[in-house]
Amino acid sequence: xxxxxxxxxxxxxxxxxxxxDILRRSGVKILQRERVYxxxxxxxxxxxxxxxxxxIPLYVQxxxxxxxxxxxxxxxxxxxxxxxxxxxxxxxxxLVVAVPKNSRIRTIEDITEVPRVATEYPNTSRKFFASKxxxxxxxxxxxxxxxxxxxxxxxxxxDVSTTGETLAKNNLRQVAVVLESSCRFVCNKIAYxxxxxxxxxxxxRLKAREG
Amino acid sequence: MKYQxxxxxxxxxxxxxxxxxxxxxxxxxxxxxxxxxxxxxLAQSMxxxxxxxxxxxALRPEMTTPVARMITTRMFSTPEPIRLFYISNVFxxxxxxxxxxxxxxxxGVELIGRDGDRADGEVISLLASSLKGLGLNEVRLDLxxxxxxxxxxxxxxxxxxxERVFRTLIGRRDQLELQKFMSKxxxxxxxxxxxxxxxxVRKLREAASALDRRSGxxxxxxxxxxxxxxxxxxxDYHLEDKVYFDFSLTRRIEYxxxxxxxASVPEFGFSIGGGGRYDDxxxxxxxxxxxxxxxxxxxxxxxxxxxSQRSKLSTLPDDIVRVLVSSTSNERAVETVSxxxxxxxxxxxxxxxxxxxxxxxxxxLARMNYVVIVESDAKKPLVIYDVRSGLKKRLSVxxxxxxxxxxxx
Numbered sequence: 001x002x003x004x005x006x007x008x009x010x011x012x013x014x015x016x017x018x019x020x021d022i023l024r025r026s027g028v029k030i031l032q033r034e035r036v037y038x039x040x041x042x043x044x045x046x047x048x049x050x051x052x053x054x055x056i057p058l059y060v061q062x063x064x065x066x067x068x069x070x071x072x073x074x075x076x077x078x079x080x081x082x083x084x085x086x087x088x089x090x091x092x093x094x095l096v097v098a099v100p101k102n103s104r105i106r107t108i109e110d111i112t113e114v115p116r117v118a119t120e121y122p123n124t125s126r127k128f129f130a131s132k133x134x135x136x137x138x139x140x141x142x143x144x145x146x147x148x149x150x151x152x153x154x155x156x157x158x159d160v161s162t163t164g165e166t167l168a169k170n171n172l173r174q175v176a177v178v179l180e181s182s183c184r185f186v187c188n189k190i191a192y193x194x195x196x197x198x199x200x201x202x203x204x205r206l207k208a209r210e211g
Numbered sequence: 212m213k214y215q216x217x218x219x220x221x222x223x224x225x226x227x228x229x230x231x232x233x234x235x236x237x238x239x240x241x242x243x244x245x246x247x248x249x250x251x252x253l254a255q256s257m258x259x260x261x262x263x264x265x266x267x268x269a270l271r272p273e274m275t276t277p278v279a280r281m282i283t284t285r286m287f288s289t290p291e292p293i294r295l296f297y298i299s300n301v302f303x304x305x306x307x308x309x310x311x312x313x314x315x316x317x318x319g320v321e322l323i324g325r326d327g328d329r330a331d332g333e334v335i336s337l338l339a340s341s342l343k344g345l346g347l348n349e350v351r352l353d354l355x356x357x358x359x360x361x362x363x364x365x366x367x368x369x370x371x372x373x374e375r376v377f378r379t380l381i382g383r384r385d386q387l388e389l390q391k392f393m394s395k396x397x398x399x400x401x402x403x404x405x406x407x408x409x410x411x412v413r414k415l416r417e418a419a420s421a422l423d424r425r426s427g428x429x430x431x432x433x434x435x436x437x438x439x440x441x442x443x444x445x446x447d448y449h450l451e452d453k454v455y456f457d458f459s460l461t462r463r464i465e466y467x468x469x470x471x472x473x474a475s476v477p478e479f480g481f482s483i484g485g486g487g488r489y490d491d492x493x494x495x496x497x498x499x500x501x502x503x504x505x506x507x508x509x510x511x512x513x514x515x516x517x518x519s520q521r522s523k524l525s526t527l528p529d530d531i532v533r534v535l536v537s538s539t540s541n542e543r544a545v546e547t548v549s550x551x552x553x554x555x556x557x558x559x560x561x562x563x564x565x566x567x568x569x570x571x572x573x574x575x576l577a578r579m580n581y582v583v584i585v586e587s588d589a590k591k592p593l594v595i596y597d598v599r600s601g602l603k604k605r606l607s608v609x610x611x612x613x614x615x616x617x618x619x620x
Contacts, residue, residue, distance in 0.1 A: 063480015084383045194477040
C-alpha cells in the first residue's frame with residue numbers, strides 16, 4: 001500500500017496564494033489545518049505541508065516531501081538534485097545584479113577592483129561572477145538586500161526583481177540578469193518512480209489551469 | 212556501527228553465495244588512473260595531492276576503476292569470467308550546499324570477461340537479491356542504456372552545448388520545456404514523437420517497439436533489443452515486475468557503454484545502489500579488451516532506507532548475551548570470563564573492584580544481561596544478578612553456563 005503524496009507549499013511570500021489557488025482549481029483543496037504546518041486536502045491521495053520556499057528543494061531532494069512548488073532561482077541556489085517537472089507559469093522574476101544609480105559600473109565588464117556583493121543567493125552569485133572572470137567578495141544577507149549599498153555594506157547586490165520597482169525606490173539600477181526564474185513544480189527522483197501516474201495526472205490538471 | 216557491520220556481513224554473504232570473491236585495493240592511486248572516463252562531476256570531487264616525486268595522487272572516489280586497474284595489473288592470467296566484490300570506503304569532496312560526509316562505504320561487484328544479456332541479468336539480479344537479503348521491501352530497478360540518448364537524438368544535429376542542455380531537460384522530465392526545445396531546434400516531428408514516447412514508456416519491450424516501428428536508428432534499435440533481452444533474463448529470475456525502463460537514466464559516469472541501472476525503494480528519497488556495463492574501461496587502462504559489468508551499493512543509504520521502512524533493525528544483530536564479571540580476586544574473574552567466552556558468551560571482567568548497587572548500576576548502563584560476582588574462595592557459589600528481571604541467584608559455574616546459554620537460545 002502506497003502512502004499519501006506530500007506536497008510542499010511555501011508558508012509565506014508571493015508564491016503562496018497563487019499556489020494554493022492553482023491546487024484548488026486542480027482538485028486539491030487544502031482543508032483546515034490539523035497542525036500549523038500540515039494539512040489534509042480534499043483529495044485523499046495528497047497532503048500539504050507548509051514550509052519556507054527556500055527549504056523546499058531540500059525537503060524534496062531528501063524525499064521528506066514528495067513534490068513541491070518553489071522558485072527556479074531557489075532550486076538553482078540550493079543546487080538541489082530534484083526533477084523540475086513543470087514551469088507553473090506564474091511567479092516570473094529575474095535574479096539581477098544591481099548597483100546604486102550613481103555607480104560608475106554600467107556593465108559587469110566595468111568591475112575592476114574586488115567589490116563586495118550582498119545577496120541572499122551566495123552560490124548562484126559566486127558562480128555567475130566566476131563565469132565572467134570577476135573576483136568579488138560575497139556577503140550573505142537574509143533579506144532587505146537593497147539596504148546594503150545604502151549603508152555602505154556592499155557596492156553591488158544580487159537580488160530578485162519582478163518589475164524593477166523596488167530597485168528604483170532604493171536608488172538602484174540593474175546592470176545584468178543572472179537568471180530568469182518562475183514558479184516550478186518539483187518532484188523527488190524516487191517519488192516520481194513510485195507515484196508517476198498520480199504526479200503526471202496532477203501535472204495535467206496544473207497545466208490546464210495555469211494562470 | 213553494528214548496523215553497518217550487519218549490512219556489510221549480509222552483503223558479503225550474498226556476494227559470496229553467487230561465487231564472487233572479495234578484493235581489497237589501496238585507497239590512494241594515481242590521479243590519472245582514477246580519472247579514466249570518470250566524468251567531470253566525480254573527477255572534480257576527488258581529494259588530490261602530490262607524491263614525493265611530483266606525480267599526482269588521489270583518494271579513490273569509487274571502486275570500479277581501482278578494481279579494473281587491479282585486474283589489468285595483477286590478474287590478467289585469471290580465467291574469465293572473473294567475479295569480484297569489495298566492501299570499501301571511498302572519498303569525495305563536495306562543495307554542494309548539503310554538508311555530506313567526505314568518506315563513505317560502498318559494497319559492490321564486478322563481473323569481468325563476459326558481455327551479453329546473461330551477464331547483465333546476473334549482476335542486476337544479484338543487486339536485487341542482495342538488497343532483499345538485507346530486509347528491504349519493494350526494491351525497484353530502473354534500467355536504461357548509456358548510449359541510447361546519443362544515438363536517438365543524433366539526427367537533430369545539436370552542437371555539444373545544446374546537446375548538454377537537451378540532456379538536462381530530459382533528466383528534469385519537464386515535458387513542456389522539452390517540446391519547446393525540440394520545436395525551437397527544428398527536430399523532425401517523428402523524432403519529437405519518438406523522444407516523448409521514450410520518456411514515457413516504462414517497459415523495456417515498449418521502448419524496443421517504439422524504435423522498431425520507425426525506420427533508421429540502426430544502432431539505437433540494437434541497444435533497445437539488448438535491453439529487451441536482459442528483460443527476458445530478468446524474468447527467469449522472477450524480477451519482471453520489479454524492472455522499469457528509464458530513458459533519462461545516465462548515472463553521470465562516462466565509462467558506461469551499455470546497460471545502466473539503479474535500485475530504489477519507495478520510502479526512501481535516494482537511489483541506494485546502481486551500476487552498469489563498461490566494456491572500454493579495461494582497454495583504456497591497459498589495452499586489454501575485456502567487457503565488464505558491475506554495481507555499487509551505498510551502505511549508509513541502505514541503513515537509512517531500512518530505517519525509513521521501519522525494519523526491525525534493533526532485533527537483528529542484538530540477541531547476544533553480555534556478562535560482566537566482578538571479583539576481589541582477579542585470577543578468579545579471569546578464570547570465569549574465560550569459561551564463558553569458551554562457550555561463546557560475551558564476557559568482560561570488571562576492571563575495578565566493585566560490589567553491590569554500584570556494580571549492578573554499571574552493568575545496566577553497559578547493557579549487560581547478567582552481572583556475576585565471583586567469591587575469591589573457589590568453593591563458594593557465584594552470585595548472579597539478572598539485570599532485566601532484577602533477580603539474584605546463587606549458582607555454580609556449570610549452572611551459570613547452562614542458564615546463560617539457555618537465555619541465549
